[in-house]
Each structure stands twice: as C-alpha cells, then as structure tokens.
Amino acid sequence: MFSRSLLCLALTLAATSAVADTVWLKNGDRLTGKIKFYDGGKLVLATDYGGAIALSWDKIATLESDQELLIKENAVVGERAKSLRPAEPGKVTLVNGDAPKTIELASIQQMLKPKPLIEDFVWKGNIDAGLDYKRAESDTDDYDVSMKTKARHGLWRHNGEADYAREFQNDVVTTDNWGAEYALDRFLTEHWFWQGRMEYKRDRIEEVRRQRTVGSGPGYQFWDNELGAFSVAGLLNRTDYEYDTGERDNFYAVSMKWDYNRYLIGKSVELFSDGEVGKPLNNVAEYTLDAALGLRYKLTDWASLNMKAEKDLVSGSQGELDETRYSLGFGIGW
CATH class of the missing domain: 2.40.160.40 (monomeric porin ompg)
Structure with a gap:
C-alpha cells in the first residue's frame, strides 16, 4: 500500500511538471511556471513561488511549453505553435503538426496567447x-x-x-x-x-x-x-x-x-x-x-x-x- 501511494505521488508530480513551462537560462538555472507573454525584450513567467517574473530575453538559453502560442518574428506575421520544445542554446523548436521548426530566439519579436479574432491583439x-x-x-x-x-x-x-x-x-x-x-x-x-x-x-x-x-x-x-x-x-x-x-x-x-x-x-x-x-x-x-x-x-x-x-x-x-x-x-x- 505504501509503495502504491509513493507511485501515485510520483505520477502526480510528473504530471504537474509536464504541464508547467520551463525556461533554461544561460547561467545554468532552470525556472518553471507559466509563460504569459514575451514583448519588448522581457519574457513574463508566472510562478507560484515568486509571482510574475520578468526575464531578460538575452539571458535565456532555450525554453519549453505545452501551451499554444503565437510566435511573431516580425511586426505583421505570426505563426501558431501548438507547443515549444527545447533546442540547442539560443534556439527553440516550434511544434506544429508533423513539421517541427527550430528558430533562433533572437529572431522572435513577440510571443503571446493567440486571441480568437485578432491573434496578436x-x-x-x-x-x-x-x-x-x-x-x-x-x-x-x-x-x-x-x-x-x-x-x-x-x-x-x-x-x-x-x-x-x-x-x-x-x-x-x-x-x-x-x-x-x-x-x-x-x-x-x-x-x-x-x-x-x-x-x-x-x-x-x-x-x-x-x-x-x-x-x-x-x-x-x-x-x-x-x-x-x-x-x-x-x-x-x-x-x-x-x-x-x-x-x-x-x-x-x-x-x-x-x-x-x-x-x-x-x-x-x-x-x-x-x-x-x-x-x-x-x-x-x-x-x-x-x-x-x-x-x-x-x-x-x-x-x-x-x-x-x-x-x-x-x-x-x-x-x-x-x-x-x-x-x-x-x-x-x-
């Protein structure tokens, strides 16, 4: 019974960590939470241990998220990514169907949850x-x-x-x-x-x-x-x-x-x-x-x-x- 409880707890923790977004910094630190948006050189990560944290984009090595996000590499056109997967330092992989796409973090100008009518509103x-x-x-x-x-x-x-x-x-x-x-x-x-x-x-x-x-x-x-x-x-x-x-x-x-x-x-x-x-x-x-x-x-x-x-x-x-x-x-x- 005790071992079964431990197994349930481990599965619960694994599921919790799976739904959390993760940000890896260039100094080796790793932060978990929920990505709110990225704009103006700052990524806002909502955490239950420190509230909303604004992270400098140039300090981020890569990141991961299971959210659907709108990724904009210029002011007009954006691409919906069903999830983000970590890549080599300075890059991130956009998962969208059968054709994942790896891009430079430096090329991203804005990242936010897509809106129903005007996605980048x-x-x-x-x-x-x-x-x-x-x-x-x-x-x-x-x-x-x-x-x-x-x-x-x-x-x-x-x-x-x-x-x-x-x-x-x-x-x-x-x-x-x-x-x-x-x-x-x-x-x-x-x-x-x-x-x-x-x-x-x-x-x-x-x-x-x-x-x-x-x-x-x-x-x-x-x-x-x-x-x-x-x-x-x-x-x-x-x-x-x-x-x-x-x-x-x-x-x-x-x-x-x-x-x-x-x-x-x-x-x-x-x-x-x-x-x-x-x-x-x-x-x-x-x-x-x-x-x-x-x-x-x-x-x-x-x-x-x-x-x-x-x-x-x-x-x-x-x-x-x-x-x-x-x-x-x-x-x-x-």
Missing part, C-alpha cells in the same frame, strides 16, 4: 477614480474620474483617454469639465510611428468653454515592455476655442506629446506622466500645457491606490485658463 489600460469630502468652514466635494487605454495589433496601436472632474465648494460648482481623446499610431519601424489624433474638451466654468483639436505627426517609442513604456510625438495641430462670451478662435500650433510609465519596487509602484505642451503659430496664445504626474500602488494584480496632479494651462489668450487638480483614489487596471 494586446489590450491594456486603467481607470482611476478619486473622491474627496471636506467638512469645515468651507465644505468641499471633489470628484475625479479618468480612463486611459491602449490596444495594439500588428503595426497599429489605438490610444484612448477620457476624464471627468467636478468640484463643489459650499454647494457652489467651482469645477465642471470633461474631455476625451483618440489617437491612432501606425508603426513605420520598431520605434518610429506616425500618429493622427482627435481631442475634445468641455468646461462649464472657465473662460475657455470648448476646445477641439485635430493633429498629426511623427512619434518615437523609446521602449515598451513589462517594466514600462516611454514615447514622444511631435504634432501639427488645428485647434478651435470657444469662449464663455460666445466668441471663437482657431489656429494652428506645433506641440510635443509624451507618455511615460515605469514600474518600481518589484512592480508594486508605478510612476506615470503624460501630457502635451504646444506653441500656437499666431498670437491667439503664448503656449498651452496639459499634463499629469502621479503614482499608483498596486494592491492586487488589478486593483491600485493612486495619487495624481494635473495641470491645464492656456497662457496669453483672450480667455486664459490656469487650473491645477490633485486627486487621491482607487483604480483598476488590466
């Missing part, structure tokens, strides 16, 4: 909500909600943002605005892309009541991996202003946009900043600034606490705008 984003209630000589109620998301497939990337802010002081509305933006990026190389974007802002309190912007221009992606991303874009914009007096202005401007995030302290803290600074090509305004800077502390894989400072500035125009908001709240991410 990658979607990520977050929603942050902040509420602040103050009861004193001056009662203040402050609401702030923002959403940011990105979706990429092949050479295309979709970027969407939306935010809403409302503040009361002694039951008087002192802040009431919302905005939305959509941008489409077409990658020309691994780093260079061309962006087209549309933006709309509505403010019921400030002198500048409406802003509409359409722009286009080149951008550069410095990095985009498991630990963060950083990109900039230079745009030529057409902007329309509508003031509280009913008057309108329109002008062309050049601007620079940035989008930065970086995970710190074992991916438990995220530093992020995004915004745009612009210079009109006529005398409507001296310059414009719309920027945000903040921190997120991850409570779980999807929940976080966040604090953020936002600045919205239009200097030198008929209806100047200078608004700063601070928020502390809860967010979800995916």
Whole structure:
C-alpha cells in the first residue's frame, strides 16, 4: 500500500511538471511556471513561488511549453505553435503538426496567447477614480474620474483617454469639465510611428468653454515592455476655442506629446506622466500645457491606490485658463 501511494505521488508530480513551462537560462538555472507573454525584450513567467517574473530575453538559453502560442518574428506575421520544445542554446523548436521548426530566439519579436479574432491583439489600460469630502468652514466635494487605454495589433496601436472632474465648494460648482481623446499610431519601424489624433474638451466654468483639436505627426517609442513604456510625438495641430462670451478662435500650433510609465519596487509602484505642451503659430496664445504626474500602488494584480496632479494651462489668450487638480483614489487596471 505504501509503495502504491509513493507511485501515485510520483505520477502526480510528473504530471504537474509536464504541464508547467520551463525556461533554461544561460547561467545554468532552470525556472518553471507559466509563460504569459514575451514583448519588448522581457519574457513574463508566472510562478507560484515568486509571482510574475520578468526575464531578460538575452539571458535565456532555450525554453519549453505545452501551451499554444503565437510566435511573431516580425511586426505583421505570426505563426501558431501548438507547443515549444527545447533546442540547442539560443534556439527553440516550434511544434506544429508533423513539421517541427527550430528558430533562433533572437529572431522572435513577440510571443503571446493567440486571441480568437485578432491573434496578436494586446489590450491594456486603467481607470482611476478619486473622491474627496471636506467638512469645515468651507465644505468641499471633489470628484475625479479618468480612463486611459491602449490596444495594439500588428503595426497599429489605438490610444484612448477620457476624464471627468467636478468640484463643489459650499454647494457652489467651482469645477465642471470633461474631455476625451483618440489617437491612432501606425508603426513605420520598431520605434518610429506616425500618429493622427482627435481631442475634445468641455468646461462649464472657465473662460475657455470648448476646445477641439485635430493633429498629426511623427512619434518615437523609446521602449515598451513589462517594466514600462516611454514615447514622444511631435504634432501639427488645428485647434478651435470657444469662449464663455460666445466668441471663437482657431489656429494652428506645433506641440510635443509624451507618455511615460515605469514600474518600481518589484512592480508594486508605478510612476506615470503624460501630457502635451504646444506653441500656437499666431498670437491667439503664448503656449498651452496639459499634463499629469502621479503614482499608483498596486494592491492586487488589478486593483491600485493612486495619487495624481494635473495641470491645464492656456497662457496669453483672450480667455486664459490656469487650473491645477490633485486627486487621491482607487483604480483598476488590466
């Protein structure tokens, strides 16, 4: 009976190890877990002993997986592999029917679970909500909600943002605005892309009541991996202003946009900043600034606490705008 129990245990352990993915490193170490994806020079391996581990691709000798994975050797075309088998250092074998194929690890640009419709579809984003209630000589109620998301497939990337802010002081509305933006990026190389974007802002309190912007221009992606991303874009914009007096202005401007995030302290803290600074090509305004800077502390894989400072500035125009908001709240991410 004892020997039979040992046999059952051995079979169970063997079956468990068989379904686990394995990564062999160049220094001789071997790690087991589940391959989540590879992108931007980092392979993410989910383990039950250390959580999600980001491994540098150039430190990996070979790997093994029984998952079906989409292996992309360029930005457009990918090959489904029913499983991966280890090969000589620096290579891996794709098992797909009766014709296994061994390729160089260095040739792989992306590895992920294939999606049902668009196989290489990658979607990520977050929603942050902040509420602040103050009861004193001056009662203040402050609401702030923002959403940011990105979706990429092949050479295309979709970027969407939306935010809403409302503040009361002694039951008087002192802040009431919302905005939305959509941008489409077409990658020309691994780093260079061309962006087209549309933006709309509505403010019921400030002198500048409406802003509409359409722009286009080149951008550069410095990095985009498991630990963060950083990109900039230079745009030529057409902007329309509508003031509280009913008057309108329109002008062309050049601007620079940035989008930065970086995970710190074992991916438990995220530093992020995004915004745009612009210079009109006529005398409507001296310059414009719309920027945000903040921190997120991850409570779980999807929940976080966040604090953020936002600045919205239009200097030198008929209806100047200078608004700063601070928020502390809860967010979800995916």
